Amino acid sequence: MLEIKNLQVYYGVIAAVRGIDMHIKRGEIVTLIGSNGAGKTSTLNALVNSVKKSGRVIFEGRNISTHPTHKIVREGIALVPEGRRVFINLSVEENLRMGAFNNDENFERLRGRMYELFPRLYDKREQMAGTLSGGEQQMLAIARALMSEPKLLMLDEPSLGLAPRIVGELFEVIAELKKSFPILLVEQNAFAALSIADYGYVLENGIISLEGESEKLEGNDDVRKRYLGV
Ligand SMILES: Nc1ncnc2c1ncn2[C@@H]1O[C@H](COP(=O)(O)OP(=O)(O)OP(=O)(O)O)[C@@H](O)[C@H]1O
Ligand SMILES: [Mg+2]
Secondary structure, three states: OEEEEEEEEEEOOEEEEEEEEEEEOOOOEEEEEOOOOOOHHHHHHHHOOOOOOEEEEEEOOEEOOOOOHHHHHHHOEEEEOOOOOOOOOOEHHHHHHHHOOOOHHHHHHHHHHHHHHOHHHHHOOOOEHHHOOHHHHHHHHHHHHHOOOOOEEEEEOOOOOOOHHHHHHHHHHHHHHOOOOOEEEEEOOHHHHHHHOOEEEEEEOOEEEEEEEHHHHHHOHHHHHHHHOO
């Protein structure tokens, strides 16, 4: 469904992503794991063309490499950026409304679906988003992205700063979502990410150092030592 060929991102002379290839198939969660500064966020930004890049991005057979960001979003690729950017002065419900701005006729149906997926958000639907807990804000950021009914969802470190129990809760929902569309999950939390992903890529200094089925990566000695701390 998504094919990435020789993707490169340079900030001036700094090489953040140095020619990576990736594939995401329907029905899959694919994770991109790596430590701070490995180039994960740069990769996602390159895929939606919000940073300068080279290489090819093929989505559903179409070359979208040079499409502007808004067009890529309209094609059905949704990115939930790092740091849960919700509208802090709007209520939960108003945030969902914003997410459905180009899909207003489906608002009622999708809102119901979001509250099913995230019952905590239903309980807090009138609350200002800025006063939600970190975990609730992350759930809202994802729910808001889903209001556009994407064909592919990309998540940038959804577990960042959340307590392990909340990560577990959130990742159960993410695992459920792959029935509807494939997911590219960027994470530093390799343990959580590999536990729900089908396939994984390990990014180090802008290069894919290792890839494979999640179970294989979980069993790999290098991955265990460097990313799983066991
Ligand atoms: N706008 C920018 N200008 C210059 N250098 C940048 C810019 N954005 C990122 N970089 C550099 O590119 C490299 C990759 O950064 P990136 O944000 O993609 O890493 P990351 O894997 O997402 O890290 P983290 O886990 O900390 O979010 C880093 O060395 C970073 O300092
Ligand atoms: Mg990042």
